[in-house]
Amino acid sequence: MRRIAIVCQRYGEEVNGGAEYYARMLAEHLLPFYNIDVLTTTARDYKTWENYYNPGTCHVNGVSVIRFPVLQQRNLIKFRFLKLLILILPRKIRKKMEHLWLCEQGPYCPELVKHIRSYKEQYDSFVFITYLYYTTVMGIAEVPYKAILVPTAHDEYSIHLDIYKNVFSSIRGIVYLTEEEEQFVEKLFENNKIPHIVAGGGVDVLDVAEKKVGFEYLIYAGRVDRGKGCDIMFRFFERYKKRNPGKLKLVVLGKMMMPKPHTSDIICHGFVSEKEKYEWMSGARALLLPSSFESLSLAVLEALAMGVPVLVNGKCKVLRGHCEKSRAGFAYETYDQFEQGLTEILTDDAAYKQMTKMGKRYIEENYNWNKTIETYKKFLEE
Numbered sequence: 001m002r003r004i005a006i007v008c009q010r011y012g013e014e015v016n017g018g019a020e021y022y023a024r025m026l027a028e029h030l031l032p033f034y035n036i037d038v039l040t041t042t043a044r045d046y047k048t049w050e051n052y053y054n055p056g057t058c059h060v061n062g063v064s065v066i067r068f069p070v071l072q073q074r075n076l077i078k079f080r081f082l083k084l085l086i087l088i089l090p091r092k093i094r095k096k097m098e099h100l101w102l103c104e105q106g107p108y109c110p111e112l113v114k115h116i117r118s119y120k121e122q123y124d125s126f127v128f129i130t131y132l133y134y135t136t137v138m139g140i141a142e143v144p145y146k147a148i149l150v151p152t153a154h155d156e157y158s159i160h161l162d163i164y165k166n167v168f169s170s171i172r173g174i175v176y177l178t179e180e181e182e183q184f185v186e187k188l189f190e191n192n193k194i195p196h197i198v199a200g201g202g203v204d205v206l207d208v209a210e211k212k213v214g215f216e217y218l219i220y221a222g223r224v225d226r227g228k229g230c231d232i233m234f235r236f237f238e239r240y241k242k243r244n245p246g247k248l249k250l251v252v253l254g255k256m257m258m259p260k261p262h263t264s265d266i267i268c269h270g271f272v273s274e275k276e277k278y279e280w281m282s283g284a285r286a287l288l289l290p291s292s293f294e295s296l297s298l299a300v301l302e303a304l305a306m307g308v309p310v311l312v313n314g315k316c317k318v319l320r321g322h323c324e325k326s327r328a329g330f331a332y333e334t335y336d337q338f339e340q341g342l343t344e345i346l347t348d349d350a351a352y353k354q355m356t357k358m359g360k361r362y363i364e365e366n367y368n369w370n371k372t373i374e375t376y377k378k379f380l381e382e
Contacts, residue, residue, distance in 0.1 A: 202369025210283030229290030304359035328359030
């Protein structure tokens, strides 16, 4: 049986993050077909990279996980200063600083990289999940001929740094989550000759009873962060409530990385279990996803799988694509478009019922783990 290493910067049921969740689901679904080792760090929080888990080998839902300690926590002041310099300095000067920026970006975990170097001949393939971090860049440099990258890429400042050109051009293969991600990466790096596939991901949702709370609500599920557009989402929702008074509320699930809004119309529950997340999601009128940068968005796919329409940031081509292909939601770029989409979701019952059906059909036809894993298996074995 082939031995596959999945390399991801954080890993665990307590870890909050889309790429990390995808890595965990992928490892668990590949486990019946391959010997899987997950190579990761002892960190749980990407903001600080503070060591949380014990180093060494453990098992998470049957998957072998080997953790290595992070040797330095992120200095946010230093990192933000480096980011500013990276953005404003001429390219020739910037290039000399990019490795320093990468180490501060983290997680700085040379022991993980050393493990890859020492044991690379014991693995048939290394699957690196998300392009951004030190563990991916330095790990791929050790095994480019065995490296499969799942970039989870979108148009952010970091992907335009020169340090990533080699990452996207030296690898054995690339697995994209969506066609939009594939088009973006190939246009940016001109690397379409590298073997690649669009594998997507599966959606496994628990069969749960919806929350009975006595009021109608929208839901957001994910990291609550300005980088995810949550500040704009809060502002748009509060403006909507002023213009359209009523009992409608916004329920927010996920770790708070910014101050909570000062309004009773927005209820923040923090990080919750998968079961509770699905209970809240199944009873929601719609899911909001305000991020401009997504490579797949499992939250959107989970909502559609449960028959919950979505209202998403149309500046993100992936999210707009989900809406256009499924016909189960609306994309907005301005407040007026946000209000128009939300009003239709709340008032047009006939259209709403059609959207719930179309969303479920879209997921059944395009996003199931059996199809995704078969695509991965064929790619890995070829």
